[in-house]
Amino acid sequence: MADWTDCLNFGISIAKQASEVGVMATNENAVKLKSSPADLVTETDQRVEKILISAIRNRYPQHRFIGEESVAAGEHLELTDSPTWIIDPIDGTVNFVHRFPFVAISIAFTVNRQTQFGIVYSCVEDKLFYAQRGGGAFLNGEPLHASGQQGDITRVTSHMCYITHDIMSRDDVALSTMTSNIRRLLQFPVHGVRALGTAAVDMCQVATGGADAYYHIGMHCWDIAASAIIVQEAGGVVMDTDGSEFDMMSRRVIAASSAAVADRIAQVIQAFPCCRDDEDNCGCGATGVN
Known part of the structure; x- marks a missing residue:
């Protein structure tokens, strides 16, 4: 089994570097609409994605990318078996625009369509969440553990x-x-x-x-x-x-x-009609905005 630790460490490094662009741009006024009044994109979204993809491409030229802003600009979304970086340069763009302090850079890495590691850097909080397949999950270097809440949630007063x-x-x-x-x-x-x-x-x-x-x-x-x-x-x-x-x-x-x-x-819960990400010409209206 391949060891993708080098890629993980590199991803963490560039996420922190790219976050400096976002933190410095919290007063940005250049906001554009994508699919709806709540689906926003800023120049910072686009700039951060370019920084991340450029750095990764220089180090791993054979790797592929799926980026939110690249797809919005018309790139075809396709997840293949090749090593692929899936990037959200600013998760929480509406928060970012309104200076609500929950904004993150999100990076996942897949091989053979299976996620090998994930990085979520909450920039304003300076909280780094990350995990590697089979290696546990961490927040700023400390192990993470889900609550393990069990039982019948309809009958027992829970901590949920x-x-x-x-x-x-x-x-x-x-x-x-x-x-x-x-x-x-x-x-x-x-x-x-x-x-x-x-x-x-x-x-x-x-x-x-x-x-x-x-x-x-x-x-x-x-x-x-x-x-x-x-x-x-x-x-x-x-x-x-x-x-x-x-x-x-x-x-x-x-x-x-x-x-x-x-x-x-x-x-x-019930679902509503929603096209798949890898489905072309979606018209379902579910924007998935943040």
Whole structure:
């Protein structure tokens, strides 16, 4: 089995370097719309992605890339068996624009379509989450462990905090489904529902044990690829919202402290129509914005 530790260490290094661009640009006013009023892109998103891809390409010229801004600019999204870096240069662009302090650089690395490591650097907090397949998950060098919450979440008063994501679609069907899902979950004895505005950091809260579950429908592979392996290596469970095996291209995810919790959420929530990331000419309206 190949050892991708050198790639992991390099990814951590360039994530921290690139974050300096974002931190320095917190007063940026050059904001553009992509697919909706909530789907924003800034010059900093594009600049950070170029910095990351340029650095990786110089060191690993044979590797491939999937980047949020590159795809938005028209590049074809295809996950192959080749070593591939999946990059979200600023996860939480809306937060970034409004100076809400949860903004992250997210980097995943896949080989044979399997994630080998993930890096999520929450820039303002200076929190570095990372994990390598079979090597555990860490936050600033300290091991991470999911809470391991078990039991029947419908009957037992639990310590659970479900994290759902921002309202990322303005489509009537999607809005109705999302609000209905929240109502269903709040019928359980949960302590609360929270969202930080960045899928990557939200999902990493499951890895820390601070949250017991997270679900999202309509995001993109670059939003969750890195944090998924971080949750798994912390002892958590990641699956599709229909209860099947996790597929980062499906644009649906449940991350939970245990299989029991993940399965119960899958039984309760409903999905809305959402094209796959690797499906061309999508018109479903699920923007997956942050």
